[in-house]
Amino acid sequence: MLAAEHAPLIGSFLHRAFIVPNVRVMAQADLAEALEDTLFGLRERLGVQVFPKSAQDYLNDWAANEKGWLRKFYPAGSDEPHFDLTPATERALAWLTSLTERAFVGTESRLLTLFELLKQMSEGSETNPEARLKELHKRRDDIDAEIALVLSGDMPLLDDTALKERFQQFTGLARELLTDFREVEHNFRGLDRRVRERIALWDGAKGALLEEIMGERDAIADSDQGKSFRAFWDFLMSQSRQEELTQLLERVLQLPPVAALGPDLRLKRVHYDWLEAGEQTQRTVAQLSQQLRRFLDDQAWLENRRIMDILRGIEARALALRDTPPVGNFLLVDDLTPSLELPMERPLYTPPIKTAIANVALEAGEADMDAAALFSQVRVDKAALASHIRQSLQTRNQISLSELLQTRPLEQGLGELVAYLQLASEAPNSVVDESTLEAVEWLAQDGSNEPVKRRARLPRVIFVRN
Numbered sequence: 001m002l003a004a005e006h007a008p009l010i011g012s013f014l015h016r017a018f019i020v021p022n023v024r025v026m027a028q029a030d031l032a033e034a035l036e037d038t039l040f041g042l043r044e045r046l047g048v049q050v051f052p053k054s055a056q057d058y059l060n061d062w063a064a065n066e067k068g069w070l071r072k073f074y075p076a077g078s079d080e081p082h083f084d085l086t087p088a089t090e091r092a093l094a095w096l097t098s099l100t101e102r103a104f105v106g107t108e109s110r111l112l113t114l115f116e117l118l119k120q121m122s123e124g125s126e127t128n129p130e131a132r133l134k135e136l137h138k139r140r141d142d143i144d145a146e147i148a149l150v151l152s153g154d155m156p157l158l159d160d161t162a163l164k165e166r167f168q169q170f171t172g173l174a175r176e177l178l179t180d181f182r183e184v185e186h187n188f189r190g191l192d193r194r195v196r197e198r199i200a201l202w203d204g205a206k207g208a209l210l211e212e213i214m215g216e217r218d219a220i221a222d223s224d225q226g227k228s229f230r231a232f233w234d235f236l237m238s239q240s241r242q243e244e245l246t247q248l249l250e251r252v253l254q255l256p257p258v259a260a261l262g263p264d265l266r267l268k269r270v271h272y273d274w275l276e277a278g279e280q281t282q283r284t285v286a287q288l289s290q291q292l293r294r295f296l297d298d299q300a301w302l303e304n305r306r307i308m309d310i311l312r313g314i315e316a317r318a319l320a321l322r323d324t325p326p327v328g329n330f331l332l333v334d335d336l337t338p339s340l341e342l343p344m345e346r347p348l349y350t351p352p353i354k355t356a357i358a359n360v361a362l363e364a365g366e367a368d369m370d371a372a373a374l375f376s377q378v379r380v381d382k383a384a385l386a387s388h389i390r391q392s393l394q395t396r397n398q399i400s401l402s403e404l405l406q407t408r409p410l411e412q413g414l415g416e417l418v419a420y421l422q423l424a425s426e427a428p429n430s431v432v433d434e435s436t437l438e439a440v441e442w443l444a445q446d447g448s449n450e451p452v453k454r455r456a457r458l459p460r461v462i463f464v465r466n
Contacts, residue, residue, distance in 0.1 A: 087183040160257040410442035429464035
């Protein structure tokens with residue numbers, strides 16, 4: 001990818017579309033529309049000949065087998081293809097991001113982290129009870145000494161340099177953790193593929209096959225990837241841990257040395273990004289387990305030996321041709337269902353209606369029409385409004401429409417307000433309190449293009465988290 005012809009376009013677009021907003025999967029129509037907007041801007045500045053192909057052609061080219069920068073697949077229950085970054089592409093984008101200039105390179109915090117990891121491994125593998133007790137007593141003495149210092153008024157604090165260095169390390173590790181999720185998900189799919197290959201190529205007795213299959217059912221969950229991910233997920237799903245992370249992030253981001261670095265505002269909700277990425281991985285694991293279970297159920301119902309042999313032969317040949325698929329159309333299906341034409345379904349003859357045409361000479365009009373109304377139409381992006389509602393409900397159980405408009409005022413006037421009301425009517429948990437009226441204001445333009453304030457009074461609308 002880094003050596004491709006349009007490497008700057010590929011890297012910047014994929015980083016902006018997937019990495020920055022933490023999008024795990026995107027539909028083909030949405031991704032193609034975003035790429036088309038990017039190409040339109042580039043063609044306006046550099047010329048049409050610079051990027052001659054359409055956005056759809058570029059996406060298919062990037063997802064081709066010989067490149068593999070994107071993973072193109074069909075989710076369960078959808079006939080529209082979706083795209084996701086491959087782990088190798090995300091690692092390449094992370095490497096490009098690491099080339100940016102840093103304010104300073106900290107070494108103390110990383111050395112302390114390495115030292116702490118060595119201590120955890122050494123203490124965690126110690127089998128001698130006396131040694132473990134000695135280490136625990138030493139740790140307790142250190143804590144007692146620190147408590148005594150605080151009680152005496154001597155509170156050692158980190159200086160500005162140490163705070164900046166540790167925050168820089170936290171930012172890097174937080175981003176790396178989001179990057180690791182795609183690789184974990186990719187490894188889960190690889191484990192599932194290897195289990196299926198073992199089942200497809202089995203040539204022993206049926207009882208031994210079932211025993212082998214039942215022994216592999218928990219291979220995904222019991223792997224190193226599965227155990228590590230399950231421990232991470234259990235830790236992060238704790239409500240107390242989430243609240244503690246939220247409080248720590250808010251307090252650290254308000255520290256003057258950290259605020260001076262201009263941190264990314266998304267770091268304030270990075271633990272919610274971890275949850276979204278973890279949920280995507282969880283759904284992938286659940287889907288793989290469900291497919292494997294369905295595959296096993298299908299095997300149990302195949303009692304005919306001849307059909308079993310034919311199916312195994314097809315699967316073995318498909319696996320053998322996986323790396324070198326045949327070129328062109330090699331299998332044609334005429335139709336999936338028969339077409340029936342009943343005699344009584346044919347319509348009776350209907351004489352055509354003769355159209356009367358009046359020969360009238362057309363006269364040129366003289367009316368002076370203002371065509372500005374054709375270009376003053378606006379489109380309200382309901383998806384962006386719904387995303388704003390979901391983000392606001394991540395830290396609260398409920399929020400009113402007036403509070404939403406305080407953080408994001410109306411930009412498109414009454415049409416945007418109506419879109420909010422339509423989203424409230426479609427949400428199953430939204431509440432309308434007709435006993436309380438709220439005032440909503442926005443800026444509009446009058447006939448002379450002068451700004452004028454509009455106000456509407458409506459019952460209180462409350463959005464509730466699902």
